[in-house]
Amino acid sequence: MTFVQLxxxxxxxFEELDRLMDQWVEQTRGRRTATHxxxxxxxxxxxxxxxxxxxxxxEEAVRNSKLPETDRIFREMSALCEGKPTFTDxxxxxxxxxxxxxxxxxxxVAITSDDLSPLTGLVEQDYRHHDPANxxxxxxxxxxxRELDAWRAGFDFTFRVEDRVAQGDLVSVRWSWDGIHRGDxxxxxxxxxxxAMTGMTxxxxxxxxxxxxxxxxxxxxxxxxxxxxxxxxxL
Numbered sequence: 333m334t335f336v337q338l339x340x341x342x343x344x345x346f347e348e349l350d351r352l353m354d355q356w357v358e359q360t361r362g363r364r365t366a367t368h369x370x371x372x373x374x375x376x377x378x379x380x381x382x383x384x385x386x387x388x389x390x391e392e393a394v395r396n397s398k399l400p401e402t403d404r405i406f407r408e409m410s411a412l413c414e415g416k417p418t419f420t421d422x423x424x425x426x427x428x429x430x431x432x433x434x435x436x437x438x439x440x441v442a443i444t445s446d447d448l449s450p451l452t453g454l455v456e457q458d459y460r461h462h463d464p465a466n467x468x469x470x471x472x473x474x475x476x477x478r479e480l481d482a483w484r485a486g487f488d489f490t491f492r493v494e495d496r497v498a499q500g501d502l503v504s505v506r507w508s509w510d511g512i513h514r515g516d517x518x519x520x521x522x523x524x525x526x527x528a529m530t531g532m533t534x535x536x537x538x539x540x541x542x543x544x545x546x547x548x549x550x551x552x553x554x555x556x557x558x559x560x561x562x563x564x565x566x567l
Contacts, residue, residue: 334424335390339383341409341417346373346381349412353383356405363399365392379414390423431537432496435503438535438543443491448477455543462547486517487527494530505533509550513559520561527558 343349353371357364366385374380387393396402410416434454441450451473461470461479470479483489489511497504510528513520531550538544556562 333389334427335387335393336422336424337385337387337393338420338422339385339417340420341381341383342377342379342414343381343412344379344414345412349381349409352405352408352412356401359401360396360399364402365396390421393421429498430541431501431503431535432498434537434541434543435496435498435505435535436493439491439493439505439507442476442480448480451477453542456538456540459543460545462545464549465552482517485515486513486520486522487511488514501537503535503537505535507531507533517559518556518561520556520559523559525559527555529555 350371353369365387367388368386370384372382372384374382385393387396406417438451438454441448441454455473455476457473458471459473459476461476463470463479470476489509492508493505494508495504495506508528508530510526513523513525513527515522529551531548533549534547535543536545553562
């Protein structure tokens with residue numbers, strides 16, 4: 333179970349404290365178990381700071397606290413604070429990564445659903461679609477629907493989201509795809525060929541939580557070769 337520790341302190345020496353945190357990160361490289369750290373400053377009281385540190389588990393947090401660098405940095409940190417920092421230990425019981433969840437839903441609708449109407453609530457109307465196979469970017473939700481319809485018309489396929497990584501307003505998705513060429517695709521008549529590929533998509537989300545932009549990378553050249561659409565090079 334993911335574990336989070338809140339460190340609450342007061343100080344007017346934030347720059348020194350910040351440098352101290354950088355030292356800890358550098359000195360514990362390769363040995364620390366903390367996976368994510370955020371420091372927030374109280375808008376109503378700029379001397380009030382809260383650091384949020386995430387660990388894979390409580391046991392990993394205990395291991396981290398036993399590092400000699402952690403003990404030393406804590407003592408130096410305490411010297412910079414007004415009073416002793418306080419700690420709150422939390423077991424995470426709900427972890428809603430909203431953009432990552434929306435990305436999963438986007439692929440469920442866009443790739444595997446027969447009904448594309450839910451895209452209206454998931455994608456911005458001025459969505460921009462980047463695909464190196466297209467001469468120009470597609471702009472707009474209707475353009476995305478046409479692109480998806482072309483793939484649906486050409487193949488009976490399955491699509492699997494393998495990994496999702498979220499940071500800020502971006503979600504990176506690694507996926508795999510395999511299908512049978514059952515219909516016209518880019519002017520290529522149905523071949524009955526079974527094809528497969530993997531790819532990556534980076535989705536950028538707007539402040540409203542909808543997909544605003546997408547960058548798609550996959551081996552379309554290899555796909556066309558499997559469909560017999562590429563001429564063999566002359567020897």
